[in-house]
Amino acid sequence: MIRxxxxxxARRPLGVVCLTILGILYLCTIFSQFLAPYLPTDQDLNxxxxxPTRILMVEWRPHVQVYEQVDPSAARYEPVEGATVPVxxxxxxxxxxxxxxxxxxxxxxxxxxPHRIYLLGSDGTGRDVFSRLLYGAQVSLSIGFIGICITxxxxxxxxxxxxxxxGRVDFAAxxxxxxxxxxxxxxxxxxxxxxxAEYFEPEQMYLVIVIILSLIGWAGAxxxxxxxxxxxxxxxxVLAAEVMGQSSFRILFKHFLPNLAxxxxxxxxxxxxxxxxxxxxxxxxxxxxxEPGTSWGLMLQQAQELKVFTLNLWWLLLPGAAIFITVITFxxxxxxxxxxxxxxxxxxxx
Amino acid sequence: MxxxxxxxLIMHNKPDANMNSxxxxxxxSRNFNSSPERTKPLLEVKNLKVYYPVHGGLLRRIRGYVxxxxxxxxxxxxxxxxxxxxxxxSGKTTIGRCLVRLIRPTAGSIRYLGNETGxxxxxxxxxxxxxxxxxxxxxxxxLNPRMSVEQILGEPLSIHFPQMNIEHRRDRAAELLSQVGLxxxxxxxxPHQFSGGQRQRIGIARALAVEPEFIICDEPVSALDVSVQAxxxxxxxxxxxxxxxxxxxxxxxxxxxxxISNYVLVMNRGKIVEQASAEDIYRSPKHTYTKKLLxxxxxx
Ligand SMILES: Nc1ncnc2c1ncn2[C@@H]1O[C@H](COP(=O)(O)OP(=O)(O)OP(=O)(O)O)[C@@H](O)[C@H]1O
Ligand SMILES: [Mg+2]
Numbered sequence: 001m002i003r004x005x006x007x008x009x010a011r012r013p014l015g016v017v018c019l020t021i022l023g024i025l026y027l028c029t030i031f032s033q034f035l036a037p038y039l040p041t042d043q044d045l046n047x048x049x050x051x052p053t054r055i056l057m058v059e060w061r062p063h064v065q066v067y068e069q070v071d072p073s074a075a076r077y078e079p080v081e082g083a084t085v086p087v088x089x090x091x092x093x094x095x096x097x098x099x100x101x102x103x104x105x106x107x108x109x110x111x112x113x114p115h116r117i118y119l120l121g122s123d124g125t126g127r128d129v130f131s132r133l134l135y136g137a138q139v140s141l142s143i144g145f146i147g148i149c150i151t152x153x154x155x156x157x158x159x160x161x162x163x164x165x166x167g168r169v170d171f172a173a174x175x176x177x178x179x180x181x182x183x184x185x186x187x188x189x190x191x192x193x194x195x196x197a198e199y200f201e202p203e204q205m206y207l208v209i210v211i212i213l214s215l216i217g218w219a220g221a222x223x224x225x226x227x228x229x230x231x232x233x234x235x236x237x238v239l240a241a242e243v244m245g246q247s248s249f250r251i252l253f254k255h256f257l258p259n260l261a262x263x264x265x266x267x268x269x270x271x272x273x274x275x276x277x278x279x280x281x282x283x284x285x286x287x288x289x290x291e292p293g294t295s296w297g298l299m300l301q302q303a304q305e306l307k308v309f310t311l312n313l314w315w316l317l318l319p320g321a322a323i324f325i326t327v328i329t330f331x332x333x334x335x336x337x338x339x340x341x342x343x344x345x346x347x348x349x350x
Numbered sequence: 351m352x353x354x355x356x357x358x359l360i361m362h363n364k365p366d367a368n369m370n371s372x373x374x375x376x377x378x379s380r381n382f383n384s385s386p387e388r389t390k391p392l393l394e395v396k397n398l399k400v401y402y403p404v405h406g407g408l409l410r411r412i413r414g415y416v417x418x419x420x421x422x423x424x425x426x427x428x429x430x431x432x433x434x435x436x437x438x439x440s441g442k443t444t445i446g447r448c449l450v451r452l453i454r455p456t457a458g459s460i461r462y463l464g465n466e467t468g469x470x471x472x473x474x475x476x477x478x479x480x481x482x483x484x485x486x487x488x489x490x491x492x493l494n495p496r497m498s499v500e501q502i503l504g505e506p507l508s509i510h511f512p513q514m515n516i517e518h519r520r521d522r523a524a525e526l527l528s529q530v531g532l533x534x535x536x537x538x539x540x541p542h543q544f545s546g547g548q549r550q551r552i553g554i555a556r557a558l559a560v561e562p563e564f565i566i567c568d569e570p571v572s573a574l575d576v577s578v579q580a581x582x583x584x585x586x587x588x589x590x591x592x593x594x595x596x597x598x599x600x601x602x603x604x605x606x607x608x609x610i611s612n613y614v615l616v617m618n619r620g621k622i623v624e625q626a627s628a629e630d631i632y633r634s635p636k637h638t639y640t641k642k643l644l645x646x647x648x649x650x
Contacts, residue, residue: 235491236486236487236488236491236492237491237492237493237494239447239452239484239486240484240486240492240553240556241494241505242452243450243452243479243482243483243484244479244483244505244506244509244510244556244559244560245476245479245480245506245509245510246505246509254494254497254505255494258494258496258497259494259495259496261496
């Protein structure tokens with residue numbers, strides 16, 4: 001089924017574009033430690049609000065333009081005529097642990113200290129925005145993924161069990177679902193955050209957010225899956241499985257799950273943006289990821305200063321653009337998947 | 351696909367409609383022309399009732415009951431085919447599903463070989479799942495579209511023959527396929543790659559997998575084309591002869607039931623209005639409802 005899906009996506013230009021964008025985004029995220037020239041916490045107070053550095057070709061090798069700070073109060077930098085530093089590729093620098101395990105020190109590109117390469121400028125403490133975007137993606141892009149896995153698993157178990165057994169089980173499950181759906185999710189988010197915060201260290205905030213988002217998110221999925229399970233329940237092949245004595249557990253996993261898989265996939269793709277946005281919103285409000293961690297939402301929060309607008313420090317708003325692109329891509333991919341999985345809607349559209 | 355066409359088709363097996371029983375199609379042990387009560391019944395149903403509550407009003411209180419099956423009694427002798435006819439909504443499917451515990455009866459007793467099964471718990475009913483099987487009406491929905499034929503046939507095998515390994519199961523599945531007239535290399539295919547008739551054969555093979563004694567056929571041919579109907583019915587008859595099966599054959603078409611059954615139950619609005627041997631029903635229907643049903647069948 002997965003192979004069939006890929007084939008169908010490959011036939012749609014929009015699907016290919018989305019998959020490519022997401023593929024690049026996730027590859028960058030996985031190898032962010034290797035791709036980023038600096039650690040997200042690497043400060044350089046002499047280079048606050050540095051604009052993106054120009055890259056020049058000198059003797060066919062890329063060099064970085066050297067800048068001079070002309071007005072510290074207005075964060076104005078002027079290029080120094082003729083002064084460049086070469087960019088070194090695959091050279092070793094500060095130690096890091098790839099994926100937290102493998103010790104390494106090779107980076108894709110670097111420049112010699114004390115000069116700095118700021119592909120996308122620097123923030124108020126001279127940290128490299130490009131590096132921070134990459135590290136922030138680790139949080140922002142994985143939170144949707146992990147969150148949706150938990151949500152869909154919970155939603156499938158609760159919805160599937162409710163739909164399969166019906167009766168009192170169904171009644172209890174659906175009242176709980178309605179309760180969760182009835183509470184406005186932003187309040188629930190903030191309330192849960194408040195309730196959970198004291199049990200976790202600030203560094204574990206990632207975990208807290210995943211738990212909160214999944215706790216809120218499963219209800220909607222469960223309700224839809226329950227509806228589908230109710231109709232699957234009456235399909236003769238499920239009855240046949242029951243007649244042959246198949247256990248309820250196996251019926252759920254052998255008959256329900258494969259027949260709901262395409263729905264789950266579409267729903268997951270379409271709801272990942274909600275997770276990314278929720279994390280961004282929480283972090284933006286100062287309730288999510290905290291320093292020294294990074295996420296796109298946190299970076300946006302730190303770009304709230306008036307300076308950003310008066311001095312036109314546009315590069316500090318790039319996390320917003322990253323969120324925008326990711327969310328749009330997931331939504332479009334979700335639409336493409338839905339067209340493939342549910343041809344009826346497609347016919348209506350055409 | 352009128353009953354008339356079907357009759358013409360199955361006439362090959364049946365030269366004379368008002369026949370004597372010796373020239374019947376193979377697989378029909380029509381040695382008895384009398385009631386089946388003479389032999390010890392395989393299945394005894396007594397005063398079976400299934401009422402569905404009707405909810406109404408704001409509070410969804412029970413307003414009344416749909417009497418889907420209302421005080422039904424009949425016997426099924428071993429090795430025979432008992433036909434169950436009636437118009438849509440008369441409660442045929444409900445009876446069939448009670449027998450395999452898809453529905454809990456409201457009241458009444460179901461005895462299989464003398465043992466009460468109607469009130470057994472899910473766990474205690476399990477041994478009967480190997481003895482009683484069901485074939486469903488809709489061949490397009492009765493097979494899981496996400497499972498290959500091998501998996502479909504392997505499922506009952508792994509439940510009731512846990513000692514079988516994968517190769518063993520595959521061999522047995524292939525054997526079952528050839529038993530229902532399909533090829534062993536169909537094992538790797540998926541349901542959507544088959545025609546309606548072929549799917550119904552897979553459904554039959556799945557029912558046969560557990561080596562059952564008794565099969566409930568719930569309108570197994572009514573979703574099929576007329577020409578295919580005859581081949582499936584002949585297959586069912588051949589299998590009955592070969593494996594000594596007992597059928598409860600549900601249909602709303604009296605022509606088919608009359609052809610395949612030894613004994614016919616006529617149902618209307620949850621009640622059995624007439625039960626008699628197939629010949630008697632055909633020759634001298636007693637109840638007006640039966641006469642009405644018969645009028646729908648062209649006499650030749
Ligand atoms: N779950 C249910 N709840 C309420 N009423 C039901 C339910 N299932 C069946 N019924 C009712 O019970 C009656 C008998 O239904 P059943 O499916 O047994 O009929 P049938 O004889 O098999 O009809 P058909 O020939 O169309 O298959 C019908 O009136 C139906 O509306
Ligand atoms: Mg029916």
